Amino acid sequence: MRLLRVAALLGLLVFVGLVLPKLGPQAPGGYQGAAFPATTTTPATSTPPAAGSPLATSTRPGPPPGFPSMEFPPPQNIVPEGDPIPIDTRYGISYTVPGDWRDGSQAVAGWEGDTGSVTFGGIAMYGYDYCPEHRDGARKAITGITGRNGIDVATAAFEVSRQAEAIFRDEPDDGVQIVYSEPTEFAIDGAPAIRYSVAARNLAQKFDCDPTEATFDVVATQGYSNATVAVFMVQTDQQIDGALEPADVDRIISTLRHKK
Numbered sequence: 001m002r003l004l005r006v007a008a009l010l011g012l013l014v015f016v017g018l019v020l021p022k023l024g025p026q027a028p029g030g031y032q033g034a035a036f037p038a039t040t041t042t043p044a045t046s047t048p049p050a051a052g053s054p055l056a057t058s059t060r061p062g063p064p065p066g067f068p069s070m071e072f073p074p075p076q077n078i079v080p081e082g083d084p085i086p087i088d089t090r091y092g093i094s095y096t097v098p099g100d101w102r103d104g105s106q107a108v109a110g111w112e113g114d115t116g117s118v119t120f121g122g123i124a125m126y127g128y129d130y131c132p133e134h135r136d137g138a139r140k141a142i143t144g145i146t147g148r149n150g151i152d153v154a155t156a157a158f159e160v161s162r163q164a165e166a167i168f169r170d171e172p173d174d175g176v177q178i179v180y181s182e183p184t185e186f187a188i189d190g191a192p193a194i195r196y197s198v199a200a201r202n203l204a205q206k207f208d209c210d211p212t213e214a215t216f217d218v219v220a221t222q223g224y225s226n227a228t229v230a231v232f233m234v235q236t237d238q239q240i241d242g243a244l245e246p247a248d249v250d251r252i253i254s255t256l257r258h259k260k
Contacts, residue, residue, distance in 0.1 A: 061150040068092070068225040073122060074259075076105055088259050089122035089145045092224025093188075095232065096255040097124045097143060109144055116166035120144025120233060127242055131209035138209065141236040141244050143252060147227025148220075154194050156229040157183065157220035161196035164216045167235065168200040175202045189258040191222035211237035217249050224258060232256060 063069065074088035082099045089095075089105070097103075102125045110119035127140030148156040161180060169176050181197040198216040205212060215236045223230035234252055236244045 063149050090226045091147050091230035093230045094259040101126045102128045111167045118163045118166050120146050133207040143234050145232045148229040149227050153220045156231050157194040160231045161218040164198040177201050188221045188256050193221035195219045211240050213238035
């Protein structure tokens, strides 16, 4: 899997510990995500939305004139040790992670490699530094958010979900298998939202503690500052001790809400 880099922007990351409440909208009921076909090794693909080319690399426009914006992320939420951690973001969207996650809301993180690069802000991490051989600090799961202007929610969800190619592949034609779910539609505080789930396997291992499988869930919805569309992601490593279950990802997605 491609190298993850985390860069602190403001302050120190705060480590706290315990359980996640069910806040905000519910994740789509009975969501199964992406699953590998039982009898084939050919990765499945989905047809992109009709609105434009989601894989275009041209410069994206900025937000409309007068659209709210902020230069820095909102301040960290300080909570008692063990309490769930609310993460506020520059896009007017908040979410909550369990208390045993690490608050990285003042940082950005991303993957870079031969197939491209991906960057998210407003991050939180689970199981940070569980594999000490990694120079940049491995983690068992990470959340984050980015923004898009000039495209609709469906196109943004499709585009960011396909960045799984940059996250999981070392080379364009390596043996990694990536499967994409069909889009799932729901609502966040009355605003349309679209979710894709991605499953990857046959990941290359540099160290014994590296995962051989992983997931990447993407939710796009209305943005309220900095970008007209906000795109949230949860990336988990699988086939390792303490890996998150699909229900854990659903619970985090269910906490997405408009920070009014």
